[in-house]
Amino acid sequence: MYPEYMKPSLDKVAQSRNKRFELAKSGKPVFPPMSAEEREEVLVKFHPDYKPESRRKIRIGPNKGELITTEVADILESHSRISPDVFDLSVPDYETDLLIIGGGGGGTAAAIIAMQKGTKSIISTKLRLGDANSMMSQGGMQAAVTPQDPPTRHYLDAMGGGHFDNRPELVRALTEDGPDVVKWLEELGVVWDKNEDGSMQVLHGGGTSRKRMHSCRDYTGAIILRTLMDEVRNHPDKITVLEFMPVVELIMDGKGQCAGGILYNLETEEYFTVKAKATIIATGGYGRLHIRSFDTTNHYGATGDGLVMAYRAGAKLLYMDSVQYHPTGSVFPEQIAGFLITEKIRGAGGQPLNKFGELFVFPREPRDVESSAFIRECVERKNGIETPSGRVGVWLDSPLIEMLQGDGYINKQFPAMHRQFIRYGIDITEEPMLVYPSLHYQNGGIEINTKCETNIPGLYVAGEASGGVHGRNRLMGNSVLDYNVFGRRAGLYAAQHSKSAKLGKLSLRHISEYEQALKKARIKTDRISPVLLPSYTPEDVRKRQLTAHYEGTLR
């Protein structure tokens, strides 16, 4: 329930609704979309990436000298969790064709394809199988299926959304594989939203010029990932799943190939070695680093672990200066601050409004532009609505959706969103939501080609951990597609590679060398990475955690 003092503003939203409904029904844009110049201006002035302290020069490693996101530079300029010298690599604890690091969408898709090629794999995952951002995507997956929407149009939309920094060949792979991914998932048992005649139900997303958002109500990611997980679990003879066992470093061989990884059992705190002919990093993104102190939509384990281990092994990163803030993170009630409000809300006709109940931006600009416009409305124009805890946000008018799409539409298409708010006495069929940008996605990542290969032989990357597909700004629905397209490709090409790969002597020398590089660059820090889990322990508790020496499994 909203506090009393918000009522005048809520009334204004209700009052302007009929007029906005008429405008939306007319089919014309409800607010003029921005030109290239207007986009540029709002980004430079208001996007958090453009604040000078948002980026700093990385001092070591393959991207040395480049400006990258400060918090990412911090975890890269950190010590390893292990001392390489104490590991005996001559007798590995596990041996497999394929080591897949990460049990989200990319990892499970890769395992399924590899399994179909007769390749055995181990999926190492930090939390449970499926504890991943893939599980949380709500609104949908882009794929060009309708007659008026050739995949090349999807290509154009994705390139423009990414400010034309995307790698063209990766965007072609993404968009051209799209229709086949829809089919593949349906054959695995994904229940897509469909029209009466069996055609795919499609909606707009931010930055799309054609309706191509495919969905499973607002549990799109949950339905897809649970399907993939179930298929993985149907093949225990080919796919071994190791939960609460993240990889914390890669293992290399004497020929500069990736040859597996070091596993860490989160519960017993033991380490194990895995020798693998090919390795796929599918560790997802970094929202839990809370870049610029933003709340995040991301799951508990999204700490950018894959970036760290790949970088230490010499893999190149791309566009690590670019962070995605989702325009519509929740800001009220406080308990769900930062939670994702799906972009499908705007795809279905929901509108962002200021405290006067007025539109101030086209509702479906690409995410970075839309977010920046929200920040401008709140910070510069002071037209936001303040919450009791001091946050600020703009309205996201959902009742309009019921007017546009018919009664009952929200309950049918947005059960998760409805549930999220009704717990706190807010019925989104009758009242709008209060939103502000929330840290959402890692636009850049480890550089790959269309086979998901990196500059390190035997090392493949798929999904959010990779860079180049989305340029410097991803469009809605392209990440679900990304982890499917490139998860499948990584599984295929890594499986092929594993058939002919010949490994030399296993080595962790790259870890020692990285430590030396830290020293040489005079980087003095007690930071350790990969981060694995964020800490939400309050300061006063930490002050009492005074154990002088840790022994055994106690911390």
Add this chain to the structure above:
Amino acid sequence: MATKKAAKKKPARQSKPKAKAKAKKETPKKDTITVFIMGKAHKVPADATIMGAIEYAGYLIKRGAGCREGFCGACATVYRLPGDYKIYTGLACTTLVEEGMWLSQLPAIPGQKAIYDLDKLEANVATIQKLYPEVFRCVACNTCTKACPQDLEVMDYIQAAKRGDIEQVMDLSFDCICCGMCAIRCPAEIVQYNVGLLAKRLYGKYLSQESPELSKRLKEVKSHKFDKEYKELMTMKKDKLKKKYYERDLES
């Protein structure tokens, strides 16, 4: 649909946050309450979620936190309230603490999953009988429904499974987050969420209507229909591509 239990379970909850937040500014100490985390008393913020309270108390969660937004089902929690004989279930990430709450998270749920080859199954009751015969032990006690933090009609979909109504199982179990609360409370020892998952996969593969547009598009891609245009776009100078992008028409 989703309002049912929210209204039933937590009547006085809704006006709390505002009052608390205001109080916070004046006397920060007063708006804490006592909860018992696995039996141990802790003072925690009165408006915290269970997950927030556990972390506020100083615990580092390893098992029992996933997406933290109600989609993954990692944070199944059971609790009791003072003066109330009932056992309650909830997700730690979305359930608010209450004075005197005695809570414990379930680190994992043991649940059997049938191993099957989807390609060889049929979308009918025989498949349910073969893979999850325990479904037919259902005594219709409705405990699963009461335990569901998503407020799904779990018993109804188990009954539908008994009838072989795959579509209804799919529909009613669609929003299932596989937290396992139903399975852990079920006296007939059914693993409801896995039955729901099977039905969804059967429906998606065998019962949902095929999209003619999709088949057509797949043929077009396979016959390299878009090669030429891709090549053109991929080699286009940035300025020209930019112009093309900003001039493109929008589907209404």
